Amino acid sequence: MILKLAIASLWNRKLTVTLTVLSIAVGVFLLLGVEHIRSEAKSSFSKTVSGVDLIVGARTGPLNLLLYSVFHIGNASNNISWQSYREFSQKPEVAWSIPISLGDSHKGYRVVGTSRDFFEHFHYGQKQNLVFRSGRAFDGVYEAVVGAQVAKTLDYQPGQSITLAHGIAKVGFSKHDDKPFIVTGILAPTGTPVDQAVYVSLAGIEAIHIDWQGGVRILGRSIGAEDALKHDLTPKSITAFMVGLNSKISLFSLQREINNYRDEALVGIMPGITLMELWQMVGALENILQLISILVLFATLMGLSTMLLASMKEREREMAVLRAIGAHAGSLFFLIEIEALVITITGILVGSTALCIALLTTRAELSEQYGLFIGINPFTPLTFQYLLGILAVSFSLALLPSISAYRNSLGSGLVVRT
Amino acid sequence: MKSRFLIPLLSLCLFSGPSLAENRHHDAHTHGAAELNIVIENDTVLIEFESPAVNLIGFEHKPRTDAQQLELQKALALLNDVEIIVSFEKGECRVTETHIRGPFDNADQEEPEHGKREEHSEFHATYSLSCQDASVIGSVSTRLFDHFPGFEAIRVRWVGSKGQGSALLNNQSTIFSIE
Numbered sequence: 001m002i003l004k005l006a007i008a009s010l011w012n013r014k015l016t017v018t019l020t021v022l023s024i025a026v027g028v029f030l031l032l033g034v035e036h037i038r039s040e041a042k043s044s045f046s047k048t049v050s051g052v053d054l055i056v057g058a059r060t061g062p063l064n065l066l067l068y069s070v071f072h073i074g075n076a077s078n079n080i081s082w083q084s085y086r087e088f089s090q091k092p093e094v095a096w097s098i099p100i101s102l103g104d105s106h107k108g109y110r111v112v113g114t115s116r117d118f119f120e121h122f123h124y125g126q127k128q129n130l131v132f133r134s135g136r137a138f139d140g141v142y143e144a145v146v147g148a149q150v151a152k153t154l155d156y157q158p159g160q161s162i163t164l165a166h167g168i169a170k171v172g173f174s175k176h177d178d179k180p181f182i183v184t185g186i187l188a189p190t191g192t193p194v195d196q197a198v199y200v201s202l203a204g205i206e207a208i209h210i211d212w213q214g215g216v217r218i219l220g221r222s223i224g225a226e227d228a229l230k231h232d233l234t235p236k237s238i239t240a241f242m243v244g245l246n247s248k249i250s251l252f253s254l255q256r257e258i259n260n261y262r263d264e265a266l267v268g269i270m271p272g273i274t275l276m277e278l279w280q281m282v283g284a285l286e287n288i289l290q291l292i293s294i295l296v297l298f299a300t301l302m303g304l305s306t307m308l309l310a311s312m313k314e315r316e317r318e319m320a321v322l323r324a325i326g327a328h329a330g331s332l333f334f335l336i337e338i339e340a341l342v343i344t345i346t347g348i349l350v351g352s353t354a355l356c357i358a359l360l361t362t363r364a365e366l367s368e369q370y371g372l373f374i375g376i377n378p379f380t381p382l383t384f385q386y387l388l389g390i391l392a393v394s395f396s397l398a399l400l401p402s403i404s405a406y407r408n409s410l411g412s413g414l415v416v417r418t
Numbered sequence: 419m420k421s422r423f424l425i426p427l428l429s430l431c432l433f434s435g436p437s438l439a440e441n442r443h444h445d446a447h448t449h450g451a452a453e454l455n456i457v458i459e460n461d462t463v464l465i466e467f468e469s470p471a472v473n474l475i476g477f478e479h480k481p482r483t484d485a486q487q488l489e490l491q492k493a494l495a496l497l498n499d500v501e502i503i504v505s506f507e508k509g510e511c512r513v514t515e516t517h518i519r520g521p522f523d524n525a526d527q528e529e530p531e532h533g534k535r536e537e538h539s540e541f542h543a544t545y546s547l548s549c550q551d552a553s554v555i556g557s558v559s560t561r562l563f564d565h566f567p568g569f570e571a572i573r574v575r576w577v578g579s580k581g582q583g584s585a586l587l588n589n590q591s592t593i594f595s596i597e
Contacts, residue, residue: 252455272582
């Protein structure tokens with residue numbers, strides 16, 4: 001009965017109520033959005049690499065190396081020599097190693113030069129293996145494996161012929177069109193940057209650059225695809241390599257050896273630790289974002305209370321009439337509280353729906369641009385706690401207008417003013 | 419769009435980038451800071467501790483007075499007890515090997531050339547532990563801050579069966595957990 005009355009009464013003041021609902025929706029959107037993206041980004045980053053003990057690259061900041069080698073964000077400052085790679089990968093404590101060579105692209109997707117060890121030893125999530133959805137790993141020089149997202153977006157099947165572009169610009173002017181690659185396999189989706197990349201052998205990377213110098217093809221000295229195979233296709237340098245050890249006991253000493261290596265400026269990072277240090281660094285920023293979104297939401301709930309309080313003046317008569325026809329003062333208290341909660345709940349519904357829609361429409365962009373894989377379901381036990389908190393705050397802020405309704409309804413409303 | 423995300427991230431990298439210096443290699447040496455590495459594999463735990471000497475004894479030159487000599491002996495004696503460095507909440511472990519290198523006791527260190535001074539000296543300690551069940555080690559605490567007021571921050575890095583992690587300890591927070 002009171003609920004019906006409350007809804008009818010709100011309907012009567014559609015415009016102000018709609019605006020209040022919208023402002024609450026914005027607050028809810030912000031709070032849940034910040035919380036969701038923060039936790040999803042963390043889990044997305046953390047599940048990208050698993051079981052890799054060390055990542056080794058040219059000496060740079062650990063974060064920088066992690067971002068370009070695993071997440072394909074940013075670029076390497078320097079390459080490392082093949083010789084150093086050989087030296088470290090053959091150490092007795094090293095169980096396996098995966099070389100990585102970056103710098104080329106295919107229609108905006110990164111091309112990663114690597115070895116077949118990548119498909120065998122690279123793990124993501126909870127130590128999950130890479131799986132082929134169709135086809136097989138590359139074998140020959142001009143063979144390529146594409147990630148799930150690449151295959152889906154460009155509609156590739158095994159057997160497709162593709163051309164790699166020099167550099168990472170979306171519209172590459174310098175193409176390696178004289179040496180096309182054949183897609184031999186498509187990886188199953190992983191929800192990591194692996195989905196967004198094209199994998200070829202290191203020899204393939206070497207072959208397409210064999211007649212290049214200083215970033216352009218040398219005119220009049222082009223070497224055909226077949227002829228290139230006759231050359232030595234051992235790379236001179238690679239961008240980075242990942243290492244798995246036989247025993248973790250040797251991890252810190254190997255890392256020290258790499259970091260103190262005198263022949264080349266190398267750095268070895270432990271991906272899990274680097275990520276954790278990243279979270280420690282951005283932790284303060286996260287807290288500020290969260291604080292801001294909580295404050296915004298609080299301000300909108302204050303607005304709700306203000307709106308109800310302001311409406312009390314114009315509703316004096318309505319309240320008095322309700323009392324006159326027999327409504328208890330307590331009913332009026334609950335009427336206002338219910339109005340406040342109806343507005344808040346509607347705001348929460350609108351806000352979370354908008355958030356779901358926003359996540360749905362931007363997730364492709366997020367995964368392509370930033371390698372961030374965000375789920376579209378923002379609801380976790382924590383968000384329900386937040387929502388309950390919002391309702392509690394809205395209830396207590398609505399006490400003010402409710403008590404005013406309880407107290408003043410009869411006295412002030414029925415007095416005939418002249 | 420991309421740069422909005424990258425710039426804050428990349429600027430973070432600037433704080434942590436070691437510079438390029440082959441053959442003129444110098445290790446970082448920050449007074450007040452120390453490094454603690456822990457590796458857990460099966461039932462073996464390896465602990466490595468490295469700190470500038472000044473944090474433990476207050477000076478980095480060879481002891482010149484008896485008081486300084488005493489400080490040095492005291493520090494070495496304390497380091498001999500792995501419980502000072504780390505103690506585990508759970509899990510029974512016993513030390514199988516302790517190796518402590520004080521700042522002035524490696525004889526093989528070449529004498530500084532004339533005119534050049536060795537400016538820094540460090541303590542290095544490694545401990546091997548054998549545990550009944552290393553998987554139950556939950557939280558780990560250190561008593562280094564109680565015994566040596568010279569420490570400001572200790573960077574802990576650990577590697578276990580489930581992954582890697584790190585923690586930054588100071589005299590307010592001396593406990594971290596290994597999951």
